[in-house]
Amino acid sequence: MTVWSVIGAGVAGLAVASELAARGATVQVFDPGGPPGPHGCSWWAGGMLAPWCEFENAEEPVLRLGQQALGWWAARTKVDRLGTLVVANARDLPDLRRFARRTHGFQEVVTDDIAQLEPDLHGFGKGLFFTDEAHLDPRRALHDLYHTLKKQGVVFHKVPAPEALDNVIDCRGLHARESLTDLRGVKGEMLVIRCPEITLTRPVRLLHPRMPLYIVPRGDGVYMLGATMIESEDSDRITARSMLELLSAAYALNPGFGEAEVLEIGVDLRPAFPDNLPRIRRRGGRIYANGLYRHGYLLAPALAQGVADLALENKHSEMVDEDRA
Amino acid sequence: MKRFYGTELPNPLMLGTAQYPSPAILEQAFCESGAGVATVSLRRESGAGQTFWKMIQELGVLILPNTAGCHTVKEAVTTAQMAREVFDTKWIKLELIGHTDSLQPDVFQLVEAARVLTDEGFQVFPYTTDDLIVGERLLAAGCEVLMPWGAPIGSGRGLNNAYALRAMRAEFPDVPLVIDAGIGLPSHAAQAMELGYDAVLLNTAVARAGDPVLMAKAMMQAIQAGQLAHQADPIEARDMAEASTPVIGKAFLS
Numbered sequence: 001m002t003v004w005s006v007i008g009a010g011v012a013g014l015a016v017a018s019e020l021a022a023r024g025a026t027v028q029v030f031d032p033g034g035p036p037g038p039h040g041c042s043w044w045a046g047g048m049l050a051p052w053c054e055f056e057n058a059e060e061p062v063l064r065l066g067q068q069a070l071g072w073w074a075a076r077t078k079v080d081r082l083g084t085l086v087v088a089n090a091r092d093l094p095d096l097r098r099f100a101r102r103t104h105g106f107q108e109v110v111t112d113d114i115a116q117l118e119p120d121l122h123g124f125g126k127g128l129f130f131t132d133e134a135h136l137d138p139r140r141a142l143h144d145l146y147h148t149l150k151k152q153g154v155v156f157h158k159v160p161a162p163e164a165l166d167n168v169i170d171c172r173g174l175h176a177r178e179s180l181t182d183l184r185g186v187k188g189e190m191l192v193i194r195c196p197e198i199t200l201t202r203p204v205r206l207l208h209p210r211m212p213l214y215i216v217p218r219g220d221g222v223y224m225l226g227a228t229m230i231e232s233e234d235s236d237r238i239t240a241r242s243m244l245e246l247l248s249a250a251y252a253l254n255p256g257f258g259e260a261e262v263l264e265i266g267v268d269l270r271p272a273f274p275d276n277l278p279r280i281r282r283r284g285g286r287i288y289a290n291g292l293y294r295h296g297y298l299l300a301p302a303l304a305q306g307v308a309d310l311a312l313e314n315k316h317s318e319m320v321d322e323d324r325a
Numbered sequence: 326m327k328r329f330y331g332t333e334l335p336n337p338l339m340l341g342t343a344q345y346p347s348p349a350i351l352e353q354a355f356c357e358s359g360a361g362v363a364t365v366s367l368r369r370e371s372g373a374g375q376t377f378w379k380m381i382q383e384l385g386v387l388i389l390p391n392t393a394g395c396h397t398v399k400e401a402v403t404t405a406q407m408a409r410e411v412f413d414t415k416w417i418k419l420e421l422i423g424h425t426d427s428l429q430p431d432v433f434q435l436v437e438a439a440r441v442l443t444d445e446g447f448q449v450f451p452y453t454t455d456d457l458i459v460g461e462r463l464l465a466a467g468c469e470v471l472m473p474w475g476a477p478i479g480s481g482r483g484l485n486n487a488y489a490l491r492a493m494r495a496e497f498p499d500v501p502l503v504i505d506a507g508i509g510l511p512s513h514a515a516q517a518m519e520l521g522y523d524a525v526l527l528n529t530a531v532a533r534a535g536d537p538v539l540m541a542k543a544m545m546q547a548i549q550a551g552q553l554a555h556q557a558d559p560i561e562a563r564d565m566a567e568a569s570t571p572v573i574g575k576a577f578l579s
Contacts (some may be wrong), residue, residue, distance in 0.1 A: 008374075058346065059347075102535060231375075231377035231504070233376060274349040274352070274380070276348075
């Protein structure tokens, strides 16, 4: 009987293991870091399932494949389908018009609608409401995948995978870059804050000329505030500039965020290929699945399905690129 | 075409490298437009192990590092020194921001930083306003190129003050002049070249267009059209029609 060995217990590895197990395959997982935690970059994600919004600055597969993610996740963890609200400061209204021109699947909303959707948002005359988008709590999602897999009998080894294994699926993200030389790291910085006096129920994006700033409610007055995108591979610390920009975005949404407590500061590198789209590559007995970039939760389901198609049925999905190495 | 510190540019398009949807699209924008110079920000995209910088070096074009995001002479000088090490070039686009909302250059610090950097052997491309006296001071500080703005960075407003830019061209006939910032459309870039400018530097207009590769090509074609038009010595605008064929002697009063 074939045993599939998945290396890496981040969102890519766990999604692949979950998909393989769902199709009846026998799976084991190797990760020297142990269960999902702060050592993996998917721990620090926003958890927005927002293919329509992401299409503003991404290629077509993100929109199409991303839409499959909503159902996939809803079958495995708690998903809130409350849509996404996109707003801009009055001076950045040209950015809102541009965003609207590049996307679809939204309703245009004005002051009263915004007040009805999110009573704690003030001072925004215009916005876009993406009705069908959703969000999840990434840590809870990882936790749910991990425990469901354990219940299904999947063994997790807290050690590096032995060299001599066959039928390996390498989901190590940036750690696989010695084999995937066109992989790069894109720095992302985020904050987790607590501000019980403000209630936002759905992800809110504030358009900004340089980065997509967003705030995602985690419940109990906790919010995730993200995320910078910097072409840098220095993942040690957040810069003062990034922190200022993130916090001033929150402050612009509601000055009450000035009273928030800063619970966590996250910095990590997203693994990305040059076109910022994920890839599946087979080399000998090893399949590499990598490059989820800023779309970890959005594209992991499609990536996992592509891996399972290739591994179990030898079917080549669009993410499989012919390996010229 | 005028030489920039002794180097002849392959063409007059200088293209920025920030804000593209992906490095693959950035690369394609360069390949398909043929832009000859890439500007790179060191301050925004800084840190160790730079795959992104390597990608830009592999484009095979001239590299003009910049000091975008610097607010003081000291910051700008340190960033320039770092740029020289990373990209092995004396060229530096000197950008010293004086105003948060308009990103106007602080021309006083600009002149000072230009002097310091020139003394250290840098070849400085100063991002400046269209002020003639500032231009003179920059040349006196050792700059051999001037880069006046068309409009505030990223605003896409085009040439806000064509009169001042024309005056600048007339005042510095032998200095390579580059319109840097404010370009939104190919027609703006063409207009800059029609005024006799030697090159155009732009980033946002291409990187944030719906199709950056198409827009890069459009910019290059417009720049080339503007350059040809300038060389062709365009006609003067006038208030009344001027027939292109003589009318005297013809039965035009019927």
